[in-house]
Amino acid sequence: MSKGELAGEQGPTAGSPAAELASLLRAVGRGEESALATLYDLTSPRVFGLALRIVRDRGIAEEVVQEVYIQVWRQAAGFDPARGSALAWLLTLTHRRAVDRVRSEQSQTDRLHRYELLERGQHHSSAEEEGQARIDAAALRAALDMIGEPHRTAVALAYLEGLTHREVADHESIPLGTAKTRIRDGLSKLRDRMRGGDQR
């Protein structure tokens, strides 16, 4: 039972994509603009995709992307690869900014309503959104489904819809403590899955 060791725990393997991103971030931290450009090329579809999934508005998602890379530019010298992967850091920054935008610009009711439409597959006001929804349905659900209910919904509402734990509790008509526990247990399952990633 020595599976507890994370692949990334000793830092990324040299030559791996994770090592490449980490080394790019170090170069960005030294003020190298070409490194920022390369980092952007390698990661912006992921950053834009996550932002778009949360804010559901291309204009706002673009603003989030711009803010994220400027923040990376300004703060990359503080990044320590021993404390986590470059991609996780980027996505963390992205998620926070996207959620901030969602909370400031859309009412809770709108977000909940949208989530329900998405769950029923009825939120297709354009071909683009339809394509987006199909992507959500496939890859994303694979990652989410391994969490299992009732944790899956709690994690999805929080991570992908930007709900607070209080809003998750309201939406699911469950006590606040239960909502917290479901999110916490859902994340634990994801983490355990990652630790045992070689079994996938």
Place this chain on the structure above:
Amino acid sequence: MTEDELHDLAPLYVVDALDADEVVTFEDHLRGCTSCADTVAELSEALVPLSEGLEVAPPPQLRQRVLAQAATSATVTPAHRTRRRAPVWLAAAAAAVVAAGGAWAAVQWLDESPTEQVVQAEDAQRHSAPTDGGQLVVVTSAARDRAVITLPEVVESPEREQVYQAWFIGEDGSARSAGVLSQDALEGREALLTGSPRGAKAVALTVEPAGGSTQPTQDPFAVVPLG
């Protein structure tokens, strides 16, 4: 909130499911809790698969906008600066840098820097005063209970063995130290002030001996009225 209750906030923090005031509470705890720092790092990593398959190519013009903005923004971290704007202010406040840099390393998973949080806060208020070198700006956020100072483009350097120190000035004229401006702040032109802006009617800058003073020893050379 008990220690256990604080630890329990970590997973909610990672998915940004905490209310704004809880974020402030948890981050205060996180700065001093290695166990929570580990949890936050691990869970942030575990969330990475949730955005797999969501990739969408951003419009090509966005790349240009990002790179153009980067070309005109100073980096704010102190390490290995090679080609950023030469410091206009003298490196007299170097002693204060250590604390700021150390905090970053320990709390990489903290939210965007506390400075960004204040500037980006929904209730952020911008106050400014003209100086010879340009606008001196203070941004306050009641929700974050903090203030950020942004220095003008060009400022006179402090003398050797001297530093610039910021002060919150109360209604009654009393001064409360808001911290010595670090080398980082001088180069990045931006700093999170120490302590709460609550009750302050102005932010003032004075020249003080290296290490700073507990009360101002000179008249301020710049004052930004708040509100």
